[in-house]
Amino acid sequence: MSQPPLVHARSLIKKYGSLTAVDGIDLDVQRGEAFGLLGPNGAGKSSMMRMIGCTSPADSGTLRVLGGDPATEGSAIRARLGVIPQDDTLDTELSVEENLIIYGRYFGLPWKTCRARATELLESVQLADRAGDRVETLSGGMRRRVTIARALINRPELLLLDEPTTGLDPQARHILWDQLFRLKRDGVTLVLTTHYMDEAEQLCDRLVVMDKGVVAAEGSPQHLIRTYSTREVVELRFVDSPHADMAEKLTGLADRVEVLPDRLLLYTDDGDGTLAAIVDRGLTPAGMLVRRASLEDVFLRLTGRSLVD
Template sequence: MPEVSRLSQSSRALVHARGLVKRFGEFEAVRGIDLDVHRGEVFGFLGPNGAGKSSAMRMIACVSPRSAGALTVLGLDPESDGPAIRARLGVVPQQDNLDSELTVRQNLEVYGRYFGLTRARVRATATELLEFAQLTERAGDAVEPLSGGMKRRLTIARALVNDPELLLLDEPTTGLDPQARHLLWERLYQLKLRGVTQLITTHYMDEAERLCDRLVVMNGGVISAEGSPADLIERYSTKEVVELRFAPDETRPPQRILVGLVERSEQLPDRLLLYARDGESVLNALHQSGVRPRASLVRRSTLEDVFLRLTGRSLVE
């Protein structure tokens, strides 16, 4: 009976992959991953540069053939049904590729014609999407003078012209200022409320924690962990983190004091991180032991703590 249940869930998944592999020559960018993306959810790929998340996304978008493994998108095989799948997708690339020779409205209307939509429907859809993207007042403007946030909202609006069943967003807020990022998050949340399934790649922890119902952490072409942000924090971190900062000449607390007091500790050049359920209790116990850091902070664990534990702190070029 459990096997039947799993098969039933797989058949309903908009994206279903088992043992999915992508090779470039002898280099294996994606090394046999399994995943299911279900209708109506926001699913995230989180990982450092070179983790394989963009390669996985390109296979799902039917623009890069898989090297091995099984993959279905919208119940179809990308190898034989690529055009049919792409007609039902909305794709937001990492770099905006708007047509600078067209106005804001024309970028939507011309793109809509590629999907065989009538002129009347394209005009009506463009009007709706301009309002959704808060670009109505800029409809007749050229694209080039727009701010980065406006261009990003227009790119997302354009990806919605064909009323896609699955929206793919590759690093949707890279390079945007905080105000533009928050406005874009609001637009994506509105799409979620409308039932639009979204697949997002990002390296922003706060973005993944805010937007994603479920996500996978990828590293070195494999999936290191999968679950909701809350599940991953509970599984790989603690409820709270104590950050202690010391001057270069100050002595840090010896390991024997930390044993039994915290679940895990991490020595960094500029601070000491202590992972525990009750940060205030840890801080009080350290003060009673004579530990006097220059500065201290008790905060809740975040997805960034999980990410760094799973992928390490070394810079990946």
């Protein structure tokens, strides 16, 4: 028999006054997978994470985390979770190692165990040489790596990451991605929120696309792209004419045309052929680009707006 999901939600609802942040969501997170909640700000991702993390009660519906009910077993569930919040909550006046040790004590771990795990974890995130440094001296990317190490001090079965790379430069993001790949390889189950489509494609085995508190689509990144987009996308930019006007001159050249404020997107399975057809019509865009379809294109198809709106 297959193992039960680590997170099981049915008809889950969360309200803040008159605002329904999560509106009847169903989802399951299986052991060992990296599961993503993808969507723009305000989609309900963080509200879902707080409910899964047993820090915000659901208003209605069923939620089970690690087999327990957050409403009655929240403390026991939290002891088996690791949480990486959007904003670092490290104590900047303590050393890197002290942040991990003190956090481990919150779980009732002995001092000796906390020290041993802190040494092991800082080695794993390549910060062993900074163990004695105060946190305030670290870069943003290093602080995120310390936060990951701290979240693992209790050896969690489930790691929750809320916008883990927001604000990081590209190099720091890729270093962090490598750390998360290693955790998944070691059997840690990941649930992460993001509005970066490339991050979701890189990290997630499976994800849900959220919009206005509901699930718009669910599946692997590759499945969603195949289902809701063409293989390639042609991006065009015009300077002298409104993009909406230019879209009318492109009729019949693509399966679908999206008009965005700064560019036109033409969805096609043959990007180079579409570019040639555009030139044949005598059109001269200021910029042209052929790229593969992405999760952002999926979101545009499902909601009519960009992931970062």
